Amino acid sequence: MKYSGVSVAAAAFRAIYTMGRALHFLLLALGVACLSDCQRSRTMALPKSVPMRPDGALELRLISFNVRYENDGDTGSRAWRQRVLGSVHLLRARSPDVIGVQEALHGQAADLWASLPEYEFFGVGRDDGKRAGEYSGLFYQRDRFEADAADCGTFWLSDTPEVVASKTWGNEIPRVAVWLHLLDRSTGRGFYVFNTHWDHKNQASREKAAILIADRIDARKHADQPVILLGDFNSNESNAGMAYLVGKRTRLAGSERMWQNGLLDTFQALHPGEKNCRTLHFWTGSTEGNLKIDHILVSKGARIADAEILSGDRPMVSDHFPVISRVVFP
Numbered sequence: 001m002k003y004s005g006v007s008v009a010a011a012a013f014r015a016i017y018t019m020g021r022a023l024h025f026l027l028l029a030l031g032v033a034c035l036s037d038c039q040r041s042r043t044m045a046l047p048k049s050v051p052m053r054p055d056g057a058l059e060l061r062l063i064s065f066n067v068r069y070e071n072d073g074d075t076g077s078r079a080w081r082q083r084v085l086g087s088v089h090l091l092r093a094r095s096p097d098v099i100g101v102q103e104a105l106h107g108q109a110a111d112l113w114a115s116l117p118e119y120e121f122f123g124v125g126r127d128d129g130k131r132a133g134e135y136s137g138l139f140y141q142r143d144r145f146e147a148d149a150a151d152c153g154t155f156w157l158s159d160t161p162e163v164v165a166s167k168t169w170g171n172e173i174p175r176v177a178v179w180l181h182l183l184d185r186s187t188g189r190g191f192y193v194f195n196t197h198w199d200h201k202n203q204a205s206r207e208k209a210a211i212l213i214a215d216r217i218d219a220r221k222h223a224d225q226p227v228i229l230l231g232d233f234n235s236n237e238s239n240a241g242m243a244y245l246v247g248k249r250t251r252l253a254g255s256e257r258m259w260q261n262g263l264l265d266t267f268q269a270l271h272p273g274e275k276n277c278r279t280l281h282f283w284t285g286s287t288e289g290n291l292k293i294d295h296i297l298v299s300k301g302a303r304i305a306d307a308e309i310l311s312g313d314r315p316m317v318s319d320h321f322p323v324i325s326r327v328v329f330p
Helices: 006-019 022-029 080-094 106-115 203-218 240-245 266-270
Strands: 058-066 098-104 119-122 135-141 145-156 176-184 189-197 227-232 250-252 255-257 294-298 303-309 323-329
Touching (some): 058 080, 058 189, 058 294, 080 106, 098 106, 098 189, 106 119, 106 135, 119 145, 135 145, 135 189, 189 203, 203 227, 203 250, 240 250, 266 294, 266 303
Parallel strands (some): 189 227
Antiparallel strands (some): 058 323, 098 135, 145 176, 176 189, 227 294, 250 255, 303 323
16 A cells, blocks of 8 residues: 655645644645555655665564554544554654554555654455555564565455455455565564454454464465564454464364464463563553453564553553564574
């Protein structure tokens, strides 16, 4: 997914953001449009040179961030027009290589991308495969990575994953996953990143989503390359769907199952047994409790250099705390 005219839009954003929601319409008027493919159409300079890593290690800084969808019920400091600046500041302060966002509506994705011109963006609205509904989108550093336009896409979490907006597992709203195959210019190595947002009510939907995503990861074109899976899973580590994704034997979708290629939970790798790791805080600003439903999972064999819950934001930028990891694939 690409926007056109973003360099102009970014300048306009910084100059007039105090005009509030007029920004959204300005961006659209300037041609900031979300598309459903990976083709480059953004009017920007060519990628800058990237220092080569002589050791060949692939080191990545990752963030998963449920931005809280924009709605009229969120007022004052919770309104998106107030939160967007803090969100951009948080992302810039961490300077991640890849960002997975969930719940972003079209205008929110446009706002973030206009403010982060060093990133490319990929994703579509889940309601029509274009702009309608929430995005589970991916930002990635445009100078460091090149996206494989033939190996990326969106699928719906249903029995008919290629059917736009399909929902056959009991969830009332469509749920999606997106994926990108990226080439790291500093090492010449490729890797995959998946981003998803599971259903918040239906456990059967979550369990079937785990199976589908695992199957899609197994079916990737370059099976020897590392994988990152991040998102809002609406499930903590004890949920059967999450247990399956990390390779534990569990009863899932009516039968005993175990995924042979299970992934590594980056937070649990560094903070095993942590009791206060809530990420969905409902605007309380507290990490107390184990309602950690935002996760970053990676291929086994990675070294986890860092994994945190970013809980110090004031005023709060979302009702979820972002989660961050720094991983090294030898």
